[in-house]
Amino acid sequence: MIYRKIKNAYFLIALSAGSIFSCQSCSSGKEVEQPIIIPPTPVVVVDKNWTFEATPFWADEFDYTGLPATAKWDYDLGGSGWGNNEKEYYTNALANASVADGKLSITAKKESMNGMAYTSARLVTRNKLDVLYGRIEVSAKLPTGKGTWPAIWMLPTDRAYGDWPKSGEIDIMEHVGYDQNNVHFSTHTEAYYFKINTQKTSTKNIPDASTAFHKYRVDWTPYAVRGYYDGVMVFEFANEGTGYKVWPFDKRFHLLLNLAIGGDWGGAQGIDDTIFPQKMEVDYVRYYKMIEK
Secondary structure (H helix, E strand, O other), X not given: OEEEEEOOEEEEEEOOOOEEEEEEXXXXXXXXXXXXXXXXXXOOOOOOOOEEOOOOOEEXXXXXXXXXXXXXXXXXXXXXXXXXXXXXXXXXXXXXXXXXXXXXXXXXXEEEEOOEEEEEOEEEOOOOOEEOOEEEXXXXXXOOOOOEEEEXXXXXXXXXOXXXXXXXXXXXXXXXXXXXXXXXXXXXXXXXXXXXXXOEEEEEEOOOOOOOOEEEEEEEOOOEEEEEEOOEXXXXXXXXXXXXXXXXXXXXXXEEEEEEEEOOOOOOOXXXXXXXXXXXXXXXXXXXXXXXX
């Protein structure tokens, strides 16, 4: 730290904190330190046109039968509403998450469990696949019907910058059943997230989203988060170089696959109980490492 005398006031320059404190006289005659906040200097982030390995570092082709592979997947369990007033209870039961005929099915059912009116599953790779940068591609066929809310998304493993949304979220695919075939790619950070209507989002209409498999992909590098549907880029959010409030995407994240029922968005137009059971089918999940430059 450096002290500097300027016009009878001493300024403490706190280089490590990025702030300046000035000693000024108050009405009591005592000197007090008052912060003068200096905003962080933006860092220019250069796109090095990173590429990705041709062979997946981690993948699940679902070429087996039964529960999802325990070496690759874990579960989030319970019926707390998950911050969105969701109406399902997430289980680890075969009835809600199963593999057969080369595909994973996440199935939502109309049945009561622990005070919730529906059951479903939420698969996670936390502590099994935690990644910093890379390409993730998921081939999936989506459910349909009012009240369904499937997602393919990513959350921070360590929450280094604090609780949501400070440590970020990447939504590779979200869909709500009352808005059939409109599929959304989004990112959320402290500066840009949906509760303050600043989220970064792109929407693409996929006419057969619930009758055919489509490829949902993220390419994540130090420069940008880019989203691709069936190989076509639909989303780009570039690193502004102004710190974690805008760009917390420099820490480990893990993948989630889930089918929520109801909730603030999925249930905005109610839930049609005649549609159940409903399922999201997944043909494969593949992660490719980014090639460092």
